[in-house]
Amino acid sequence: MTDRRRLRVCVRGVVQGVGFRPFVYTAAASLGLSGCVRNDSSGAIIEVEGDASGIDDFLRRLRAGPPPLAIIESVVTEQIPVVGGTAFTIADTSRSGTGRTLVSPDVAMCADCAAELRDPTNRRYRHPFVNCTNCGPRFTIIGSLPYDRATTTMAAFEMCADCGREYADPADRRFHAQPVCCPACGPQLRYLTPGHDVAHREDGLSAARALLRDGGVLAVKGVGGYHLACDARDTAAIEELRRRKRRGDKPFAVMVPDLPTARRIAHVDEPAQRLLTGPQRPIVLLPRLPDSGIADSVAPCNPDLGVMVAYAPLHVLLFGLPGDEPGPDVLVMTSGNLGGEPICYDDDAAVTRLADLADGWLMHDRAILVPCDDSVIRVVEGAELPIRRSRGYAPLPVALPVRLPPTLAVGADLKNTMAVADGRYAWLSQHIGDMDDLATLAAFDSAQRHLRTLTGVNPDVLVADAHPLYRSTHWAHRNADGRPVRTVQHHHAHIAAVMAEHGYDGSEQVVGFAFDGTGYGSDAAVWGGEVLLANYKGYQRLAQLKYVPLAGGDISVLRPYRMALAHLWAAGIAWDPDLPPVAACPPEERKVLAHQLETGLGCVPTSSMGRLFDAVSALAGVRQVVAYEAQAAIEFEGLSRGIDCGTTAYAFGIDHRGPTTLIDPAPVLQAVIRDRRADVPAGLIGARFHHAVAGLIVDIAEGERDASQTVALSGGVFQNALLLRLALKGLRNKGFEVITHRYVPPNDGGIALGQLLVGNSG
Numbered sequence: 001m002t003d004r005r006r007l008r009v010c011v012r013g014v015v016q017g018v019g020f021r022p023f024v025y026t027a028a029a030s031l032g033l034s035g036c037v038r039n040d041s042s043g044a045i046i047e048v049e050g051d052a053s054g055i056d057d058f059l060r061r062l063r064a065g066p067p068p069l070a071i072i073e074s075v076v077t078e079q080i081p082v083v084g085g086t087a088f089t090i091a092d093t094s095r096s097g098t099g100r101t102l103v104s105p106d107v108a109m110c111a112d113c114a115a116e117l118r119d120p121t122n123r124r125y126r127h128p129f130v131n132c133t134n135c136g137p138r139f140t141i142i143g144s145l146p147y148d149r150a151t152t153t154m155a156a157f158e159m160c161a162d163c164g165r166e167y168a169d170p171a172d173r174r175f176h177a178q179p180v181c182c183p184a185c186g187p188q189l190r191y192l193t194p195g196h197d198v199a200h201r202e203d204g205l206s207a208a209r210a211l212l213r214d215g216g217v218l219a220v221k222g223v224g225g226y227h228l229a230c231d232a233r234d235t236a237a238i239e240e241l242r243r244r245k246r247r248g249d250k251p252f253a254v255m256v257p258d259l260p261t262a263r264r265i266a267h268v269d270e271p272a273q274r275l276l277t278g279p280q281r282p283i284v285l286l287p288r289l290p291d292s293g294i295a296d297s298v299a300p301c302n303p304d305l306g307v308m309v310a311y312a313p314l315h316v317l318l319f320g321l322p323g324d325e326p327g328p329d330v331l332v333m334t335s336g337n338l339g340g341e342p343i344c345y346d347d348d349a350a351v352t353r354l355a356d357l358a359d360g361w362l363m364h365d366r367a368i369l370v371p372c373d374d375s376v377i378r379v380v381e382g383a384e385l386p387i388r389r390s391r392g393y394a395p396l397p398v399a400l401p402v403r404l405p406p407t408l409a410v411g412a413d414l415k416n417t418m419a420v421a422d423g424r425y426a427w428l429s430q431h432i433g434d435m436d437d438l439a440t441l442a443a444f445d446s447a448q449r450h451l452r453t454l455t456g457v458n459p460d461v462l463v464a465d466a467h468p469l470y471r472s473t474h475w476a477h478r479n480a481d482g483r484p485v486r487t488v489q490h491h492h493a494h495i496a497a498v499m500a501e502h503g504y505d506g507s508e509q510v511v512g513f514a515f516d517g518t519g520y521g522s523d524a525a526v527w528g529g530e531v532l533l534a535n536y537k538g539y540q541r542l543a544q545l546k547y548v549p550l551a552g553g554d555i556s557v558l559r560p561y562r563m564a565l566a567h568l569w570a571a572g573i574a575w576d577p578d579l580p581p582v583a584a585c586p587p588e589e590r591k592v593l594a595h596q597l598e599t600g601l602g603c604v605p606t607s608s609m610g611r612l613f614d615a616v617s618a619l620a621g622v623r624q625v626v627a628y629e630a631q632a633a634i635e636f637e638g639l640s641r642g643i644d645c646g647t648t649a650y651a652f653g654i655d656h657r658g659p660t661t662l663i664d665p666a667p668v669l670q671a672v673i674r675d676r677r678a679d680v681p682a683g684l685i686g687a688r689f690h691h692a693v694a695g696l697i698v699d700i701a702e703g704e705r706d707a708s709q710t711v712a713l714s715g716g717v718f719q720n721a722l723l724l725r726l727a728l729k730g731l732r733n734k735g736f737e738v739i740t741h742r743y744v745p746p747n748d749g750g751i752a753l754g755q756l757l758v759g760n761s762g
């Protein structure tokens with residue numbers, strides 16, 4: 001019934017010392033294939049096993065997308081007997097013959113299992129835990145190596161005779177699939193309501209679906225933790241969830257049962273389709289369709305919708321199979337947590353911590369060992385731009401351009417992700433979250449232990465952000481235990497991360513644009529609009545956005561009108577009451593703010609580009625107060641998309657006199673005010689502003705062309721697809737080589753990768 005096969009693939013060419021083996025591993029693991037890779041005297045020998053379409057995909061990736069430094073001369077394949085299993089091993093010749101077995105990420109349900117789930121004649125018909133060697137949970141259920149059933153949370157379930165036969169049969173799709181199970185021997189569903197009435201199996205499932213249909217909030221246990229779900233077409237249900245979660249206007253992601261449903265609510269292009277239905281199945285940010293019927297409150301004022309397709313069999317059953325009483329066709333699916341806390345994954349904690357959030361719990365007895373949030377990806381110019389790299393990706397290794405000693409990089413405090421490295425591989429953890437409470441610190445602690453266990457890396461070196469008050473930095477010092485802790489400037493790490501992704505070995509410098517919200521600068525100012533001439537060893541600050549006083553930290557992030565007033569003050573522009581941010585600022589606050597700006601009391605200088613986007617968005621009348629960082633910029637981008645401003649872009653002032661070029665936003669602010677007073681629509685103001693920032697990038701790169709022809713773009717501001725597109729186009733038109741993020745996020749979730757490289761090149 002299955003066309004499982006195993007191929008030996010001999011690859012000749014320049015494939016050693018160029019990160020080829022981790023690339024092979026990553027490609028195989030992301031397709032749910034098992035096998036091994038090793039070097040021999042003439043190249044690399046790969047054995048790869050799985051279903052035919054997966055193997056075809058693998059061979060296509062091998063030829064189409066090898067690491068930048070690899071040169072493939074020939075690929076010869078030969079069919080060999082199947083061996084089974086779900087593990088992939090990298091034989092590491094430098095480790096005296098011992099191999100490194102690597103753990104796969106969690107893989108979305110494959111087509112074969114999906115067919116069994118729907119087939120009334122199959123013994124796994126409607127089995128919420130159907131999986132095989134090509135799919136199922138991995139990273140979130142494996143406690144230690146070697147990877148076999150005993151080290152997973154499936155150890156508690158003894159295989160029945162039928163499953164045991166499949167597990168032992170080399171011709172079967174479940175040959176040595178560790179989480180294999182069936183309705184007779186596997187985990188069981190349980191549905192709980194606050195009065196602790198319990199329903200089991202199918203009864204529980206239909207009760208959960210009925211709760212969703214009636215507008216309730218369901219806590220449902222997924223692969224990497226609990227989600228909170230409700231009907232995405234039911235405004236009252238969504239507003240209730242928002243209220244309970246104290247979520248402000250932050251967008252919710254939605255889940256759909258299949259691709260056709262995704263197409264009814266959002267614009268799905270070809271690369272997005274591949275992501276939505278592939279083995280990783282992240283949340284994909286897609287332009288929403290106007291008549292989708294999805295409640296506005298799912299993502300208020302947001303042009304995009306985060307969409308994922310059901311990836312676990314339980315999700316498919318929750319939507320219902322033919323014959324089931326139908327439930328909602330689109331579900332809000334948001335992490336089961338309160339505010340910024342880590343996602344709930346433990347059953348007891350889910351019942352207590354989500355007590356005030358959920359009306360019912362759909363749970364089961366397959367334990368989750370480590371939490372793992374959904375990944376978030378957007379597609380820009382046909383390429384993947386990761387926003388959050390987590391489920392489906394962690395712990396896929398990233399190939400390193402140079403060999404590193406065993407190292408742990410602890411990342412940054414916002415959107416924290418850590419990483420370990422050894423030799424030519426780096427492994428990034430799943431998304432941990434913002435390090436602002438004890439729960440997140442505890443999650444960080446256990447995630448780094450799990451990551452070290454699964455990779456076998458025992459760090460000799462720790463690397464942290466140079467921010468003296470970061471909790472991640474404190475953690476590194478506290479846990480150093482005599483090992484060196486090296487600190488790295490935040491924006492230097494951003495640029496190093498994008499260089500590492502692209503295989504740069506650090507021998508040449510790049511002109512790096514690091515634009516983000518905030519990072520600790522070497523002069524103790526808050527940096528964020530930086531142009532650095534950088535390699536891994538060091539950097540020179542070529543240019544910066546001119547400092548403005550940041551009065552109070554978070555308060556100015558959440559009230560863009562304050563940033564607008566600070567920018568006006570710095571530019572010597574009067575606070576006229578007709579300007580939207582001036583009108584939005586209560587007179588008392590205005591007085592205090594003016595005093596702070598005049599005296600410098602409680603102010604830190606900042607060159608943040610993220611804050612400039614906030615300020616301009618406020619001046620254009622788009623948004624004065626936000627519920628989450630970058631909300632103003634996201635709405636501004638949405639309004640500006642698709643608007644052609646011709647040659648009427650604004651222009652920044654550029655002052656070359658000092659050792660560091662100063663970028664002066666004053667002419668831009670003046671032009672925005674002029675346009676606003678002439679009733680120019682906010683979208684056109686936004687288009688002119690986005691073009692101005694892209695033009696600025698091109699101009700500065702041109703001025704530094706002698707230093708480097710390569711331009712690197714990183715930092716959270718480059719999550720802005722409009723800006724990224726304009727900058728790419730402008731730079732490529734001028735003949736620059738441009739490198740942007742493909743594997744790790746441009747935001748602080750990608751910092752750890754850069755820290756690994758910089759921290760080891762002192």
Ligand SMILES: [Zn+2]
Binds near residue numbers: 110113114130135136
């Ligand atoms: Zn499967």
Ligand SMILES: [Zn+2]
Binds near residue numbers: 162164181183185186
């Ligand atoms: Zn069984």
